[in-house]
Amino acid sequence: MTLIEPDWPAPDNVRALSTTRAGGVSATPYDSLNLALHVGDDAQKVLVNREKLVADLGLRSEPLWLNQQHTTKLVYFDEVPPEKGEVPPVADACWSDRQQRACVVMTADCMPILLCDRAGTWVAAIHAGWKGLLDGIVESSLQQVLKQKKTPPNQVLAWIGPSISQANFEVGSEVHEAFVGKHAFAADYFQAEAGKEGKYLADLGGIVQRILQVYGVEQVTQSGLCTYAEPERFYSYRYACHYPASENDFGRTGRIASLIWLAD
Numbered sequence: 001m002t003l004i005e006p007d008w009p010a011p012d013n014v015r016a017l018s019t020t021r022a023g024g025v026s027a028t029p030y031d032s033l034n035l036a037l038h039v040g041d042d043a044q045k046v047l048v049n050r051e052k053l054v055a056d057l058g059l060r061s062e063p064l065w066l067n068q069q070h071t072t073k074l075v076y077f078d079e080v081p082p083e084k085g086e087v088p089p090v091a092d093a094c095w096s097d098r099q100q101r102a103c104v105v106m107t108a109d110c111m112p113i114l115l116c117d118r119a120g121t122w123v124a125a126i127h128a129g130w131k132g133l134l135d136g137i138v139e140s141s142l143q144q145v146l147k148q149k150k151t152p153p154n155q156v157l158a159w160i161g162p163s164i165s166q167a168n169f170e171v172g173s174e175v176h177e178a179f180v181g182k183h184a185f186a187a188d189y190f191q192a193e194a195g196k197e198g199k200y201l202a203d204l205g206g207i208v209q210r211i212l213q214v215y216g217v218e219q220v221t222q223s224g225l226c227t228y229a230e231p232e233r234f235y236s237y238r239y240a241c242h243y244p245a246s247e248n249d250f251g252r253t254g255r256i257a258s259l260i261w262l263a264d
Helices: 043-057 130-135 137-149 173-182 184-189 204-214 237-242
Strands: 014-019 074-076 093-096 103-107 111-117 123-128 156-160 170-172 190-192 199-202 219-222 256-262
Touching: 014 043, 014 111, 074 137, 093 103, 093 137, 103 111, 111 137, 111 204, 111 256, 123 130, 123 137, 123 256, 130 137, 130 173, 130 204, 137 204, 156 204, 170 173, 173 184, 173 190, 173 199, 184 190, 184 204, 204 219
Parallel strands: 074 093, 103 123, 156 219
Antiparallel strands: 014 256, 093 123, 103 256, 111 123, 111 156, 170 199, 190 199
16 A cells, blocks of 8 residues: 655644555456545445555544535534444535544545644645635635634645646636636636637646635645546546546546544
């Protein structure tokens, strides 16, 4: 199992990482450490992968797996329904201020955003595709946690994990116009493609960083890892659409996980 740890100035009691494709039991096109139950993979193999991950990380309890629907909903780890192991809550962000509560989001091009405070009293994980980002998942989640914990925003640390880079993320004019209509600064993060009218390359990671900075988060670290550019290392939905493993596997791929928790 190959894991990626953020290179950021988090306190010693904060643990954070992203998984890769390596180290699991899933077969093609999900090979091999697919952690998502909703993508068509064999459920038993996914559960084995999750068990392997929990064991390798030394977690004493199961992470809070979310039913991600590109919402703007944030949940507190200990307030989800009792049947959380069977029916994951519909949400795209999770936070906790208790030890051994691993917040987790799954991605295959979308951005995993991990947050903590400099004192190591809370952590949060956010899943942001362009729809959730446009709707405000990042600023909404941040503001809710800051209000609950009374944390000054300049005491927040952020890490943006493996996700699709601007060079590989083509969008239409409607996405460009929607972002620029909401955030004037977003125009700086769209590059018009030569010879392709109405097509742009979008830097979603740059937009996330700018939003966090607007809301007072000064320390934002980007992993610089592109899921599309390294298909042998990461899952990429867009790559699986462009280069499916077989003619029956259009868009079929697994999901990596990004986790953050407070250690003992």
